[in-house]
Amino acid sequence: MALKEVKTRETFRLQDFANKTIRAYYTGTTETEGEYGPNIRHEFYSPEKKEKFSFWGVTDMNVKLGNVKQGTLVEFTYKGKEKRKLKSGIKEMHIVDVLNDPEDCLKDLRKDDDTDAVPKEDEVPF
Numbered sequence: 001m002a003l004k005e006v007k008t009r010e011t012f013r014l015q016d017f018a019n020k021t022i023r024a025y026y027t028g029t030t031e032t033e034g035e036y037g038p039n040i041r042h043e044f045y046s047p048e049k050k051e052k053f054s055f056w057g058v059t060d061m062n063v064k065l066g067n068v069k070q071g072t073l074v075e076f077t078y079k080g081k082e083k084r085k086l087k088s089g090i091k092e093m094h095i096v097d098v099l100n101d102p103e104d105c106l107k108d109l110r111k112d113d114d115t116d117a118v119p120k121e122d123e124v125p126f
């Protein structure tokens with residue numbers, strides 16, 4: 001058995017990608033406890049780059065991705081902040097446009113040891 005280097009994956013901030021459309025397969029969400037409450041991280045897989053990546057969640061994206069089936073293709077674009085009327089009054093919120101193609105999905109999605117979903121190498125549909 002050959003040893004392979006273990007790499008850490010960077011988690012990106014949506015704010016650093018304003019008005020840039022990201023296209024990848026949504027592979028799930030992880031949640032950890034932070035100092036001010038839960039930290040939500042959305043996991044993705046890019047078949048073009050053959051790598052996994054993640055973005056920190058914001059409320060708008062968290063809610064929208066909650067309606068997306070794992071393993072399906074998504075496109076998302078961070079649009080900045082906008083004032084929205086909520087039960088608690090008017091609040092400035094991060095806005096993310098999310099598009100989903102439920103017909104375009106990774107085959108044989110499985111979980112690997114570090115709990116990130118990845119496609120089997122020989123099953124990538126491209």
